[in-house]
Amino acid sequence: MSDAALPRRPAWLAGRATGPRLARHTLTLIALALLLAPLADLSVVTRDPWTELGRMLQGLAWPDFASVESPFHALGLTVSVALWGTLAGVVLGFPLALLFARSRLVRAGCAFVRAIHELFWALLFLQVFGLSALTALAALAIPYAGIFAKVFAEILEQTPRAPADALPPGVGRLSRFLYAELPLAWTQLAAYIRYRFECGLRASVLLGFVGLPTLGFQLETAFREGRYPEAGALLWCFYLLIATLPWWSHRRLVPLLLVGGVFLLGPWPAVDGGLLWRFVSQDLWPAPLLAGDGAGLVDWFASIPELAPAIGNTLLLALLGTVGALLVAMALWPLASRHFGHPASRLAGRGLLVLLRSTPELMLAFVFLLLLGPSLLPAWLALALHNGALIAFLVARHADGLEPGMPGLPASGRLAYELLPRVYPSLLALLYYRAEVILRETAILGMLGVATLGYYIDENFQYLMFDTAAFLLLVTAGLNIAVDALSRRLRPREVPQEDPCLR
Amino acid sequence: MAPTEHTNEPLLTLDGVDLGHGERVVLPRVHLHLARGERVALLGPSGAGKSTLLAALRERLGGAVAWCPQHHGLVPGLAVYHNVYMGRLAEHSALANLWNLVRPLRGPWGEVAALCELVGLDGLMRRPVGQLSGGQRQRTAIARALYQQREVFLGDEPVASVDPHQAHRLLGLIEQRHTTSVIALHQRELALTRFDRVWGLRDGRLVIDAPASTLSLDDLDALYPDADDTAASAEAPEPAAPSPASLPCSRGRA
Numbered sequence: 001m002s003d004a005a006l007p008r009r010p011a012w013l014a015g016r017a018t019g020p021r022l023a024r025h026t027l028t029l030i031a032l033a034l035l036l037a038p039l040a041d042l043s044v045v046t047r048d049p050w051t052e053l054g055r056m057l058q059g060l061a062w063p064d065f066a067s068v069e070s071p072f073h074a075l076g077l078t079v080s081v082a083l084w085g086t087l088a089g090v091v092l093g094f095p096l097a098l099l100f101a102r103s104r105l106v107r108a109g110c111a112f113v114r115a116i117h118e119l120f121w122a123l124l125f126l127q128v129f130g131l132s133a134l135t136a137l138a139a140l141a142i143p144y145a146g147i148f149a150k151v152f153a154e155i156l157e158q159t160p161r162a163p164a165d166a167l168p169p170g171v172g173r174l175s176r177f178l179y180a181e182l183p184l185a186w187t188q189l190a191a192y193i194r195y196r197f198e199c200g201l202r203a204s205v206l207l208g209f210v211g212l213p214t215l216g217f218q219l220e221t222a223f224r225e226g227r228y229p230e231a232g233a234l235l236w237c238f239y240l241l242i243a244t245l246p247w248w249s250h251r252r253l254v255p256l257l258l259v260g261g262v263f264l265l266g267p268w269p270a271v272d273g274g275l276l277w278r279f280v281s282q283d284l285w286p287a288p289l290l291a292g293d294g295a296g297l298v299d300w301f302a303s304i305p306e307l308a309p310a311i312g313n314t315l316l317l318a319l320l321g322t323v324g325a326l327l328v329a330m331a332l333w334p335l336a337s338r339h340f341g342h343p344a345s346r347l348a349g350r351g352l353l354v355l356l357r358s359t360p361e362l363m364l365a366f367v368f369l370l371l372l373g374p375s376l377l378p379a380w381l382a383l384a385l386h387n388g389a390l391i392a393f394l395v396a397r398h399a400d401g402l403e404p405g406m407p408g409l410p411a412s413g414r415l416a417y418e419l420l421p422r423v424y425p426s427l428l429a430l431l432y433y434r435a436e437v438i439l440r441e442t443a444i445l446g447m448l449g450v451a452t453l454g455y456y457i458d459e460n461f462q463y464l465m466f467d468t469a470a471f472l473l474l475v476t477a478g479l480n481i482a483v484d485a486l487s488r489r490l491r492p493r494e495v496p497q498e499d500p501c502l503r
Numbered sequence: 504m505a506p507t508e509h510t511n512e513p514l515l516t517l518d519g520v521d522l523g524h525g526e527r528v529v530l531p532r533v534h535l536h537l538a539r540g541e542r543v544a545l546l547g548p549s550g551a552g553k554s555t556l557l558a559a560l561r562e563r564l565g566g567a568v569a570w571c572p573q574h575h576g577l578v579p580g581l582a583v584y585h586n587v588y589m590g591r592l593a594e595h596s597a598l599a600n601l602w603n604l605v606r607p608l609r610g611p612w613g614e615v616a617a618l619c620e621l622v623g624l625d626g627l628m629r630r631p632v633g634q635l636s637g638g639q640r641q642r643t644a645i646a647r648a649l650y651q652q653r654e655v656f657l658g659d660e661p662v663a664s665v666d667p668h669q670a671h672r673l674l675g676l677i678e679q680r681h682t683t684s685v686i687a688l689h690q691r692e693l694a695l696t697r698f699d700r701v702w703g704l705r706d707g708r709l710v711i712d713a714p715a716s717t718l719s720l721d722d723l724d725a726l727y728p729d730a731d732d733t734a735a736s737a738e739a740p741e742p743a744a745p746s747p748a749s750l751p752c753s754r755g756r757a
Contacts, residue, residue, distance in 0.1 A: 162572065162574055162575075162576040163576045163577060163578045163589075164576075165572065165576060166570060166572045166575070166576025166577075166589075166647075167589060167592060167593075168566075168569075168570065168590060168591070168592065168593055168651055169565060169566055169593070170566070170593035171592045171593040172593070172597050174597040174600075174601075175592050175593075175595075175597050175600040175601075176592075178597075178600060178601060178604060179578065179581070179585065179589050179592060179600065179604075180578060180589070183578045183579075183580035183581045184578055184579070184580060186580055187580070
């Protein structure tokens with residue numbers, strides 16, 4: 001057959017099949033990140049990062065458990081805060097879930113509280129409740145209520161209709177819900193609560209960074225003061241806590257943990273109602289707005305620090321973090337998959353992924369920051385590694401459930417022809433889910449000194465300029481909601497109904 | 504079971520009504536008459552509109568109906584007892600229903616236990632429906648319908664996945680406890696032996712509406728397009744009609 005008679009050979013990555021389409025999509029994303037990367041400050045500021053890294057790894061390898069002061073109290077408090085915070089989130093979120101589909105107001109409110117990171121909520125409540133368990137619980141419960149409302153509503157919406165249709169006429173709404181809806185959704189609801197509790201555990205550790213006496217507080221101090229063996233010991237405690245989660249968080253033990261937690265959480269602060277009301281009704285609002293002074297409001301706006309660079313940095317870091325997470329996930333998932341390597345390499349790969357994904361991103365960023373100095377680089381590394389490992393872990397699990405149609409292909413062929421085409425759409429979908437989380441994390445990394453929106457929020461709280469801080473929180477939330485909507489549009493449509501526990 | 508064609512007190516009359524879901528008409532211009540005391544077998548290939556017709560009857564007869572839907576409409580996470588109890592959910596207060604989930608109410612527990620023994624589910628009352636076999640689920644669904652204690656039984660293939668002997672026994676129970684019944688099924692012999700009247704649906708039309716005594720298996724075979732080719736071998740028993748288990752379930756036509 002002559003060349004002319006052949007069907008036309010497609011150009012590079014041309015075609016409407018899912019593979020080339022998603023490849024083009026991905027390459028565009030990477031190109032965009034490369035194009036914008038020069039705008040980001042990715043310099044290494046510290047003089048000798050390698051020696052410092054060596055000392056840290058040494059601390060991790062030879063932890064000094066004796067130097068940790070009352071580790072059990074910190075661990076217990078971390079668990080109690082996560083447990084009670086999640087429970088309060090369920091209690092607040094469940095009724096909202098029932099209204100979710102019907103009320104635009106509820107949906108908007110939930111989107112708003114979700115869009116603000118737990119740590120920012122903690123900063124806010126810190127002003128009224130001080131360094132107390134109430135601050136910690138509220139910081140978890142409020143955003144989680146918004147998340148639970150949304151996810152519960154989605155789960156309930158997907159329950160089969162047949163049992164409810166089969167009921168005799170005249171059954172009340174509550175009875176119908178109790179018998180024909182709730183039992184059908186129960187397993188999924190419970191699985192999601194459990195997943196959220198794990199997130200709560202990480203968030204609870206992070207609350208130590210704003211001064212609450214959870215594990216993170218001791219971790220931060222130890223790291224900051226260069227006591228790496230102590231920091232290493234604390235980190236191992238945390239990993240142990242996460243690794244043994246399935247045993248100590250058994251269904252039957254939860255009531256016991258809840259009761260024990262109450263004793264650890266105290267002493268409760270005396271809430272001054274007048275002070276609280278003043279904070280909510282006056283301190284959070286610009287004074288000219290309350291006074292109805294139009295010109296004063298313009299001046300007030302002028303007094304807000306230049307936001308464009310901070311917003312730019314936030315978005316840029318989120319984009320870089322997302323693309324970095326994509327690259328990390330692509331590089332790491334085969335390490336943990338049963339289709340590649342040998343048992344030892346897989347064990348190492350899985351271990352690495354579990355370590356990276358259990359370490360809270362703020363923690364990672366903090367360590368990199370100590371190593372590299374305050375530029376966008378440590379934040380970027382932390383976001384890419386943490387989220388990339390998380391996605392890689394899920395993708396490896398997905399791939400392990402697949403059976404290659406043609407056994408005996410070489411590893412490269414297995415990757416490129418058998419597995420990647422099947423797992424890539426869900427990998428990309430996961431990435432777009434994470435994009436919103438990454439943006440939220442980007443903002444809080446500012447608390448470490450990276451010049452994102454969070455930096456200014458933290459600063460304004462420190463200077464007691466609550467009105468400005470509240471305004472910046474609003475900006476952050478708005479940004480988050482916008483990026484969430486964007487990532488939902490970009491997400492590949494090929495992936496069927498996804499498990500909420502993967503977000 | 505003497506034919507009771509002459510009881511005649513009308514329960515429901517459809518006179519040229521279009522039946523369907525919303526805008527989509529599945530059964531155009533239906534004419535039929537259901538008399539009190541009548542036992543009707545509803546036959547037809549899957550997708551012919553049996554479920555649509557039953558749903559329309561259910562809607563029109565309202566509170567008089569004990570309803571046994573296709574695919575049972577059971578809740579897998581609840582025990583057999585609770586699934587049967589759901590038949591009378593409307594008769595108790597929400598609070599009583601809630602408490603019943605915590606601990607079964609004494610009265611209903613006894614009544615449901617008696618029913619479960621009748622349909623052959625004794626000893627399974629506390630087992631989650633998700634752990635039951637297909638036949639056991641079917642019997643749970645029938646027990647739930649019986650528990651409602653209504654005048655009319657409407658069943659969408661209630662005896663599709665039980666063995667022939669059980670089918671006879673369960674149909675007997677249904678007859679005993681309801682004055683009137685309309686039951687969709689695929690077993691043609693059962694339709695001729697246990698029912699007064701047969702309604703046959705094909706392609707959205709009611710093509711048979713006659714006393715069971717005037718019909719033969721050949722007449723019923725004509726309802727099934729797949730049986731046309733093998734019409735010569737009329738005495739071919741069950742296999743001629745598509746067995747309900749092998750058919751794709753027609754979701755969304757409840």
